[in-house]
Structure formats: structure tokens, C-alpha cells
Amino acid sequence: MPNGKSSGKHCQLLFSEAIAQPKTMAAQATPLCPTPSPADPSTLEATDRILQEIASVERRLEAMDLKITDVTVASSSIRAVIAGFRETANALDQRLTAVENQVAVLPDQEAELRSLRAKITDLEDRSRRDNVRFFGIPEQKEGSDIKSFLKTLLSDLLGIELSPLPEFQRVHRIGPLHKATPTNHALS
Secondary structure, three states, X not given: OOOHHHHHHHHHHHHHHHHHOHHHHXXXXXXXXXXXXXXXXXXXXXXXXXHHHHHHHHHHHHHHHHHHHHHHHHHHHHHHHHHHHHHHHHHHHHHHHHHHHHHHHHHHHHHHHHHHHHHHHHHHHHHOOOOEEEEEEOOOOOOOOXXXXXXXXXXXXXXXXXXXXXXXXXXXXXXXXXXXXXEEEEEO
């Protein structure tokens, strides 16, 4: 048998190989190294190294366990945040659907509103007590400003200076535009 030191190195190499390839070493069925005596210093050194490696592996496993625990806690809080986002997204989706349904009705409501406003304006115009009609005014004679034209016409027809000039709420022609016949003007 060679001296104890070389035998210890040989055992250490064989032990490292056994850890790396346990099935291969078990298949060979040969002892890793000759059985040294328990008091052999190389055996004690090898045992100490093995124990140190085991302790190192245990420390690394404990550190990994702590990291895994941290990752588990972090993933749980991430899941909670994602669940909150899902709830918010669902609520927003419901609100968006409700708004889209309301917006879809708006064009019809706007058209109805325009129609009702036109009817109200027409009814107000027809129901006024202070309406004044002028007959025999040729069309297109008033130009673009009917209110000013009628104020001047009233002063001329009555032969007096109107001070202050009357205020008209509305001035418009009644009836279709004809070239030959004069139309009526209604004042309010």
C-alpha cells in the first residue's frame, strides 16, 4: 500500500468522482480506497473536508430555501396585485359598455331634440300676441338687414321720428319667395 498521503488524495479524487457520477462508481463495485485505520491523519483530513463540504452544501440549501420563501411571498403579492387589476379592468369594461350604450342613443336623441326645438319655436312664434304684419313690401327690398329696414320703414310710414326705436325679437318673411307678388313681414 502506498503511503497515507497519496492514498488520501486518491480517496479524495475518488470521492469527488463518486459524488459527480454515483451510478458509474456503484457499477464498478470496487472500494473507493483501501480501508485506512481510523487514526490515520489522511482519513481524518478527508473526513473533515467531507464534513466541511456537507456543511457548505447545507448553508447553500438554507440560503436557497430563504430565497424560495422570498420568491413565494413576492409572487403571492404579485398575484394579489394582478387580481386587483383584473377587478379594476372588469369594472372599467362594464362602465365602458354602459357609456357605449348611452352614446349609441345620442344621435337619435339629438335629432328628436332638434325637431322638438323647431316645433317649440314655431308654436311660440304663432302664439305671440304682439305680432305685427306688414303687407305689400316688395321682396328683396330690405336687403340683408330686415330689422333696420323695418325700423326705417316705420319712421317713414308714420312720419315721425321713433325714439327710441322699437326692438324686434324676430323679423322674418312669411310664405315662399315670389318675384311678382309682395310678401308679408311678421314682427314680434
